[in-house]
Amino acid sequence: MTSLYEEIPPAPAPGVPTTRVTITVNGEKRTLDIEPRLLLSHLIRQGLQLTGTHMGCDTTGCGACTVLLNGRPVKSCTVLAVQANGRDVETVEGLSSAQQLHPIQEGFKQEHGLQCGYCTPGMMMAAKALLERNPNPTEDEVRWALSGNICRCTGYQNIVKAVLWAAEKMREQEG
């Protein structure tokens, strides 16, 4: 604790159990007392105030809440926060540094892969998992990897292009 003061939160209501978890979020270790029923998406958005992860359905149907859990894409609305205990969570906020965008982020902008932006963080995280597994995907492989993520604005064509753009850029950077 380095802040000048810390508010002591009210004790949880009698009968509400809490569990202590330690989760590494975007490289930073966080230790929290949480209700066991708390969803990972809510912990990320409300608890940690990382609001880049969105919620579009809360029933695993849209992928807006996609984050990486130990490198694998998961729909965080369907993961209990306690399940992330001792693991690594990566959200959109962890993609870029202050100086530099991730090639996936650049790709989405260059290829006009977003309109309202609501699906974008989830799409980018799903894309990141794909490109880490498969640095040179075909169009079909991109489409399949993103098929758990709904976009209502763009019609996907430019999203697919954005991911292919990023793949190429990442290969160049590697090479």
Next chain:
Amino acid sequence: MALDELKIGGMGASRRRVEDNRFIRGKGRYVDDIVLPGMLHMEILRSPVAHARIKSIDTSAAWEVPGVRLVITGDTMASRNLAWMPTLSYDTQAVMATDKVRFQGQEVAAVIADDPYIAKDACSKIVVEYEQLPPIVNPFQAQSPDAPLIRDDKETQTSNKIFDWEIGDKAATDRAFEEADVVSKLELHYPRSHPSPLETCGSIADYDRATGKLTVYMTTQAPHIIRAAVAMVAELPEQMIRIVSPDLGGGFGNKVPVYPGYVISILASILTERPVKWIEDRSGNLISTGFGRDVYLQGEMALRKDGKILGVRMHTISDHGAFYADAQPTKFKIGLMHSAFAAYDIPAAHLTSEGWYTNKAPGGVAYRCSFRVTEAMFFQERMIHAAANDLGMDQAEFRKVNLVKDDMFPYRTAFGFLTDSGQYGKCLDVALEAIGYSTFKQEQEEARKRGKLLGLGISTMTEPLGAGNSREYDIIGIKMFDSAELRVHMTGKAILRTGAKTQGQGHETTWAQIVAHELGIPADDIVVEEGDTDTAPFGMGTYASRSTPVAGAAVAMVSRKIRAKARKIAAHLLEVSEEDIEWELGRFYVRGNNERGVTIQDCALAAYSNVPDGMEPGLENNAYYDPPNLTWPFAAYLCKVEIDPQTGVWDVLNFVAVDDCGVRINPMIVEGQIMGGLTEAYAMASMQYITFDEEGNCIGSNFMDYLLPTSWETPGFELHEVVTPCPHHPIGAKGVGECATVGGPAAFVNAVMNALEHTGVRNVDMPLMPNRVYEALQTGQDVSGAPPVKGE
């Protein structure tokens, strides 16, 4: 030297979007991202049944849950005269049920608590006793003489009918049918659909007792209309209401109406004196907020043997749910349904419409379209397809005979619209060429040998985008104009605000391009702001593809006002008379001496430091634009499909879209809009619809039951452009955001029907799921999507 317009991000530049910088970093600011100090959370309890009298509500156990601050029922609302509110179609709608519930998902109670989990827990402890009534789930049931009266709250209502309406010339149309050689008929159902923007609806109401000011952050496409509505409903003075529409995760018409959740959160904030956040869950969104379509369309076409269309009759039966809450211009009961056939030269037309109450959610919103235009154009293109077949004429040829010719504009349609411009024949030709129309028959033959059925479908249409003019178009009495306000700062940078509200259309990028085009200020030097009623000029918001036609025009007009003042300043700086000043992009110069000039930035500086005697300092202005007409873009959509007759599964082999939306401000964004729209068209043609069972249960209350296409199913689209500048728009632009959703579905369906032609099947209702196509193939009969009527 004049500036290079593309280099400064002016008109025609595919400028990368400004708003993306925050979205790709996860730094967008949507309603649910906003946290206010002391904020409480609200959850709504919804009715599990479609039609029932409420016998009692017991909230005592909910009050007992630790962390609960307030429980609201219909009685709480009624005691403040807020149990009912007006709709945008001059009906009333229950904010919270007091007497009856009239659809599944209707608001029955609400809990306000310290966190959303507690609010949900407490909701589950509310006990409501219902006495069930027979549910009415379609307009045919609603018509039955022994149907229960859904709206028994309205004294004058004696049946479930909402309206009868007609337009056109009945006598002339009757005569056309007497002269016809052939009469072609068609009946179909455009199923209920839900716009489902990826972000659901929500609000944060923040009432400050000390100042009397109410601030509401909410998901609205039309913040100023909401401010007016809140002033009326909540009886608060308008200057004390501030509506802020932050980043929106899509809208598509779903975020135009005023929803009960907004109103309840406002009352909750007034009662608790704390900010109250309400975020709808997805099933609440799907079962209670504005749906689209749900219309039965019938019609016939009078034809001459040589292919000339003599007249059209149309009849529509629409299902509006329990409250008539269509968001549409007041004069028109079934939106702009009478824009049907506007692309064709048809002498006589007549439309009759009837609207009915049912025990379903209200809405009838313009789902990515201009007020029922989607239904109109779908029927039009399905009717054209059927008529060409009945005449034994080629689909393209039949259209060419009847499409309005280039030299006929402005063209008065049989229903009275004035279409403005276009090159319809050229658009169709470009599309036919691109898809390889001339060799299609041969391709179809070859596919047959492989056991596959190929089909090619055409959809050509023009549609009215960009309401007003204000003489004819208003929403609850407010005229449909729009506005822009531009302030040029001393250093030549600027801020622009408009009365529109972007939801992904990219206004922050494109509006700056219009200013760049008009003033030569680089687009990167202009910041665009929308959505805050305390700062934005009054406007009607963004829906019905009206932003570019109306607000975009206002942006051009306000820029021209700025340029006119800058010209006076330039004359002063150059010490010549104003008449001797010439303009080229970005600078004024002395006629005959291009070297002697001042830039727009020089003028901006002078506006604050060196104005001529007698001139007001500053360089800012506003413009309210009332369009003389709607804009009329044209589109030709051609689709080629392959059906596997063993399964009824159809694949899109090729889709060609030729759009003429006038001058394109940012081609990249226009194409993005078209691809998005085509995807929604594909969705409706193939999978996306909402049905109800006999009990009025909504089938499609989550994304497992309500299918939306993903990247896997969605086909690719090939885009082409033709440009016919809009003659009455200051920069020649027309609306475009919705053309593809409006014209697209018929291309897919006509393609499948074309592939089934040899079976004699005339119509399969959307969505064309494989089982429906398979059934048609097996039986050779039409497949109707109309729900079975109980008791039949």
